[in-house]
Amino acid sequence: MNNEKVQNIDSNTACVNASEQQHPGWYNVKYTIVGIIFGIVFVKAEIISWFRIQEMFRLQSFHMFGVIGTAVSVGAISVFLIKKFNVKTIHGEKIVIADKEFNKGQIYGGLLFGFGWALTGACPGPLFAHIGAGFYAVLVVIASAVAGTWTYGYFRDKLPH
Amino acid sequence: MMEQIIQPWPWYVAGILIGLIVPALLILGNKTFGISSNLRHVCAACFPADIKFFKYDWKKEIWNFFFVGGIFAGAFLANYFLMTDAPIAVSPALQSELAGYGLTDYSYMLPKELFSFEALLTVRGFIIMVIGGFLVGFGTRYAGGCTSGHAIMGLSNLQWPSLVATICFMVGGFLMANIILPWILSL
Numbered sequence: 612m613n614n615e616k617v618q619n620i621d622s623n624t625a626c627v628n629a630s631e632q633q634h635p636g637w638y639n640v641k642y643t644i645v646g647i648i649f650g651i652v653f654v655k656a657e658i659i660s661w662f663r664i665q666e667m668f669r670l671q672s673f674h675m676f677g678v679i680g681t682a683v684s685v686g687a688i689s690v691f692l693i694k695k696f697n698v699k700t701i702h703g704e705k706i707v708i709a710d711k712e713f714n715k716g717q718i719y720g721g722l723l724f725g726f727g728w729a730l731t732g733a734c735p736g737p738l739f740a741h742i743g744a745g746f747y748a749v750l751v752v753i754a755s756a757v758a759g760t761w762t763y764g765y766f767r768d769k770l771p772h
Numbered sequence: 773m774m775e776q777i778i779q780p781w782p783w784y785v786a787g788i789l790i791g792l793i794v795p796a797l798l799i800l801g802n803k804t805f806g807i808s809s810n811l812r813h814v815c816a817a818c819f820p821a822d823i824k825f826f827k828y829d830w831k832k833e834i835w836n837f838f839f840v841g842g843i844f845a846g847a848f849l850a851n852y853f854l855m856t857d858a859p860i861a862v863s864p865a866l867q868s869e870l871a872g873y874g875l876t877d878y879s880y881m882l883p884k885e886l887f888s889f890e891a892l893l894t895v896r897g898f899i900i901m902v903i904g905g906f907l908v909g910f911g912t913r914y915a916g917g918c919t920s921g922h923a924i925m926g927l928s929n930l931q932w933p934s935l936v937a938t939i940c941f942m943v944g945g946f947l948m949a950n951i952i953l954p955w956i957l958s959l
Binding site: 630632634636638639640641642643644645646647648649650651652653654655656657658659660661662664665666667668669671672673674675676677678679680681682683684685686687689690692693698700701702704706707708709710711712713714716717718719720721722723724725726727728729730731732733734735736738739740741742743744745746748749751752753754755756757758759760761762763764765767770 | 777780781782783784785786787788789790791792793794795796797798799800801802803804805807808810811812814815819821823825826834835836838839840841842843844845846847848849850851854855860862863865866878880881882883886887888889891892899900901902903904905906907908909910911912913914915916917918919920922923924925926927928929930931932933934936937938939940941942943944945946947948949950952953956
């Protein structure tokens with residue numbers, strides 16, 4: 612039973628939204644442009660700051676709650692409009708967003724990530740931004756995060772889901 | 773205008789721009805926002821080790837590496853061209869707490885006393901950088917996403933499992949920051 616469930620999660624966590632269309636590799640540059648804007652926002656709004664994350668978890672500042680709350684609101688309105696008006700991609704494809712299926716990993720994994728988030732003061736996006744901003748010691752944190760992901764993959768069948 | 777760009781940006785500007793990444797990725801190519809997946813793709817590309825979880829066609833997800841490449845570049849540009857030399861403004865309550873652990877350097881976004889190659893040789897630096905990083909990688913994949921995939925993308929799409937995950941992220945963070953981290957910082 613457990614194995615079947617794990618299989619199920621597989622299809623939900625990898626390549627869920629793979630577009631059916633084939634494009635030349637350089638088309639991916641459009642995602643780099645979106646990433647550049649994201650990277651600038653990360654640094655300019657101090658979202659990559661360890662101090663901002665500590666303030667958030669100690670309820671000493673509204674900043675991060677405001678950032679996340681506004682982002683979710685804007686994202687939710689956007690998704691609602693995309694669905695309501697059946698907006699297509701720039702290549703004319705129908706937009707599909709896979710549903711997230713519940714499993715206990717969202718609880719156990721969520722708590723563990725919460726611990727890591729408060730320790731490092733960073734979720735995965737800001738980790739990459741730190742390297743761009745020249746803080747090379749964070750490469751150690753990224754290497755550890757890759758090791759953590761790999762360890763999860765290795766023990767996955769034995770973990771409760 | 774330039775004066776405002778150089779100053780730290782307010783939360784609503786950041787929130788709106790980050791929220792717009794969700795429709796941007798969907799409309800540009802049917803991609804869902806999610807960063808921690810890249811850690812999995814790195815494993816799949818470099819160390820699959822015959823583990824089923826890492827045996828999939830990671831090349832189909834290569835757009836996400838391009839996206840992360842953009843984050844690098846954007847962070848570089850912002851840090852070198854759009855910053856002042858002013859120290860990070862931190863709430864007085866946090867400042868006085870951190871001073872108790874000998875953390876007083878606000879010249880960068882991270883406390884240099886904790887995040888440096890030298891700090892790796894200290895107990896608290898090792899726990900924060902190495903164990904902390906490990907928990908980020910292990911926890912996000914176990915949860916099936918991070919702040920971007922669950923908290924922003926999942927909640928935007930009104931997915932209740934993402935709400936569960938987001939609440940657990942916050943509960944874990946509150947416990948760590950308020951109960952366990954003070955002890956680690958005093959090591």
